[in-house]
Amino acid sequence: MFRYYSYKLTVSLLSGILCCLFVQAQQKILVAKSGKADFNSIQAAINSLPDSSVTPRTIYIRAGVYNEKIYIEKANILLEGEDREKTIITEAIARDEWRCGHTDDWGVATMNVGASDLTLKNLTITNSYGYDWTKEVTIYCASDTVNKQKSIARNGRQMALRTMNSTRLKAVNCHFKAFGGDTVSPWDVENGMWYFRDCTMEGGVDFYCPRGWAWAENCEFITLNGPAAIWHDGSRHEDSKTVLMNCRFKGYDGFLLGRYHRDAQFYLVNCSFAANMKDSAIYLVPTTNSIRWGKRIYYFNCHRDGGKDYSWYSDNLPSGITASAITPDWVFKNRWKPTLN
Numbered sequence: 635m636f637r638y639y640s641y642k643l644t645v646s647l648l649s650g651i652l653c654c655l656f657v658q659a660q661q662k663i664l665v666a667k668s669g670k671a672d673f674n675s676i677q678a679a680i681n682s683l684p685d686s687s688v689t690p691r692t693i694y695i696r697a698g699v700y701n702e703k704i705y706i707e708k709a710n711i712l713l714e715g716e717d718r719e720k721t722i723i724t725e726a727i728a729r730d731e732w733r734c735g736h737t738d739d740w741g742v743a744t745m746n747v748g749a750s751d752l753t754l755k756n757l758t759i760t761n762s763y764g765y766d767w768t769k770e771v772t773i774y775c776a777s778d779t780v781n782k783q784k785s786i787a788r789n790g791r792q793m794a795l796r797t798m799n800s801t802r803l804k805a806v807n808c809h810f811k812a813f814g815g816d817t818v819s820p821w822d823v824e825n826g827m828w829y830f831r832d833c834t835m836e837g838g839v840d841f842y843c844p845r846g847w848a849w850a851e852n853c854e855f856i857t858l859n860g861p862a863a864i865w866h867d868g869s870r871h872e873d874s875k876t877v878l879m880n881c882r883f884k885g886y887d888g889f890l891l892g893r894y895h896r897d898a899q900f901y902l903v904n905c906s907f908a909a910n911m912k913d914s915a916i917y918l919v920p921t922t923n924s925i926r927w928g929k930r931i932y933y934f935n936c937h938r939d940g941g942k943d944y945s946w947y948s949d950n951l952p953s954g955i956t957a958s959a960i961t962p963d964w965v966f967k968n969r970w971k972p973t974l975n
Contacts, residue, residue, distance in 0.1 A: 866900060
């Protein structure tokens with residue numbers, strides 16, 4: 635009899651655990667600017683979640699303009715917008731101004747990520763400082779040891795997305811916008827793994843600048859100003875790389891494709907370049923950094939729209955590597971297998 639009831643109790647407990655896990659997996663928090671919703675603030679919805687979870691928590695965001703600076707310090711979250719062009723998270727932050735009163739970059743972006751396993755879907759994330767700018771301003775700057783002041787320009791660093799101490803971030807069908815540099819800054823040279831698909835990114839110098847391992851597929855890059863669109867830091871591990879697959883590049887007349895000043899490794903496969911892109915290869919910025927692994931910039935089947943191709947992006951994949959072998963699994967190995975939610 636005891637074993638019978640013990641068996642029933644065990645089954646009951648397991649059923650309860652499975653039920654809770656199922657409910658947790660299915661849980662979806664609704665955010666809307668108006669009308670019936672769980673929250674009218676994205677940050678409030680994030681704050682309501684438990685600190686940890688074994689399954690992704692979904693926050694579904696109705697169309698609207700959310701004037702919020704977002705801080706994410708809880709892992710395993712999916713932020714899903716109702717419509718990419720109509721679900722907009724925006725804030726105006728100049729990094730130069732922020733760093734005058736803060737010792738690090740935590741809070742420098744519209745979306746500040748300090749936790750792993752974040753998925754962004756169907757969202758526009760904008761740092762509007764450069765778009766709102768009317769004139770250059772000079773501010774008091776405690777961190778300036780000489781003049782105690784700083785001039786804040788329109789095209790300075792303006793991050794829409796910035797990660798700190800996080801990895802495994804995925805963005806699908808998102809639009810990242812800033813007028814200045816470093817729009818999309820997923821930074822972790824030690825463990826960073828970043829996946830972007832069907833996204834649009836625009837900004838100034840180095841506006842897509844991953845550190846670690848990065849994959850971007852079917853993305854559009856729009857250069858508004860500055861001496862380079864893309865950048866990479868793979869200086870900690872020789873295997874680190876940034877792959878751009880089936881991506882499109884356009885910008886102001888004479889825009890430049892990319893640059894680096896630390897060890898980097900670029901793969902551009904099946905990419906298209908606007909006819910007005912400058913005839914200038916991805917280049918090494920003059921630097922005192924040691925470049926241990928040499929020039930590692932590879933192209934396959936890339937072409938210039940409506941114009942003659944430049945010789946510097948002729949096919950040159952390393953020996954033994956074929957275009958068909960360049961996949962997310964090849965980039966991230968067995969450490970991460972990003973799936974489309």
